[in-house]
Amino acid sequence: MAYSDKVLDHYENPRNVGAMDSAEGDVGTGMVGAPACGDVMRLQIKVGDDGIIEDAKFKTYGCGSAIASSSLVTEWVKGKTLDEAAEIKNTAIAEELALPPVKIHCSVLAEDAIKAAVNDYKKKQSSE
Amino acid sequence: MDSSKNFFQLFALPVSFDINMSKLMDAYRSLQKVVHPDHFASGTDKEKRLSIEMAAHLNDGVDTLKKPVKRAIYLLKLQGVDVDFEKNTAMSPMFLMDQMELREQLEVVSKQSDPFAAIDTLYERIASMQMERIEDFKIAYDRIANDIDSGGNSTNAEDIVAEMQFIEKLRIDVERLEETLD
Numbered sequence: 001m002a003y004s005d006k007v008l009d010h011y012e013n014p015r016n017v018g019a020m021d022s023a024e025g026d027v028g029t030g031m032v033g034a035p036a037c038g039d040v041m042r043l044q045i046k047v048g049d050d051g052i053i054e055d056a057k058f059k060t061y062g063c064g065s066a067i068a069s070s071s072l073v074t075e076w077v078k079g080k081t082l083d084e085a086a087e088i089k090n091t092a093i094a095e096e097l098a099l100p101p102v103k104i105h106c107s108v109l110a111e112d113a114i115k116a117a118v119n120d121y122k123k124k125q126s127s128e
Numbered sequence: 129m130d131s132s133k134n135f136f137q138l139f140a141l142p143v144s145f146d147i148n149m150s151k152l153m154d155a156y157r158s159l160q161k162v163v164h165p166d167h168f169a170s171g172t173d174k175e176k177r178l179s180i181e182m183a184a185h186l187n188d189g190v191d192t193l194k195k196p197v198k199r200a201i202y203l204l205k206l207q208g209v210d211v212d213f214e215k216n217t218a219m220s221p222m223f224l225m226d227q228m229e230l231r232e233q234l235e236v237v238s239k240q241s242d243p244f245a246a247i248d249t250l251y252e253r254i255a256s257m258q259m260e261r262i263e264d265f266k267i268a269y270d271r272i273a274n275d276i277d278s279g280g281n282s283t284n285a286e287d288i289v290a291e292m293q294f295i296e297k298l299r300i301d302v303e304r305l306e307e308t309l310d
Contacts, residue, residue: 032219033219033223033227034213035213035291035294036214038293038294038296038300038301040227040228040294061227061231108214
């Protein structure tokens with residue numbers, strides 16, 4: 001199966017790979033996994049006082065499409081509010097990367113990861 | 129051979145996670161002899177078609193029962209529980225963190241002074257993780273099969289199978305890496 005140019009670009013030059021300190025109050029961490037292919041994805045966001053996502057990092061073990069989906073999402077969420085980020089749909093990711101039907105679940109994983117990161121951040125804020 | 133039987137009945141095995149592997153393989157081989165398409169080379173088209181279908185059904189059956197994860201999924205299916213991995217991404221964070229850590233270890237195996245020792249350590253950890261899940265699965269499955277209410281404090285059988293599948297994929301990736309080492 002051939003990957004699209006956009007998938008290859010993100011796969012070969014992944015954006016925002018790395019880790020943030022998940023113990024920090026302004027960091028939200030989302031961990032998700034896809035049992036079918038064994039992919040595991042960690043997506044983290046750093047949120048400013050104004051509620052805008054300042055930075056995002058990811059680490060993904062999985063196929064090219066899973067890496068590209070998470071890489072793309074870290075680019076997209078920067079500068080967005082939490083609610084805007086949580087509204088990102090997997091269909092938009094799949095469309096942007098021209099994912100074939102068998103790889104749609106990779107974009108679902110990325111959508112779930114950003115939602116999990118936003119929820120983690122909100123939970124931290126409400127418990128402080 | 130009756131294709132309406134479930135795979136356990138097909139091979140005359142009790143419906144259970146624990147199976148006698150040599151009994152399974154013996155039953156498979158003797159049934160395979162009976163339905164082998166070669167016996168029907170001079171038969172009618174219908175007979176030929178049936179023998180091919182039966183042979184495929186047998187292969188499907190032995191493959192399903194031989195592999196622990198497939199067997200677990202099949203057992204749940206017989207109980208009316210359909211496992212859908214695509215929908216299940218919200219796994220236990222602790223489990224995912226372990227998986228991430230194991231993947232990180234796998235990534236640096238080839239840089240270790242003794243990569244084979246590092247591989248063995250990974251295999252051991254994976255095997256013990258899988259063994260724990262299998263024990264948990266058997267308990268969860270027994271509850272479902274015998275219709276016992278767990279009172280909501282036991283791990284869902286589907287979630288255990290999802291973790292088993294995850295661990296199996298990791299094990300396959302360790303094997304792949306091991307092949308590239310020598």
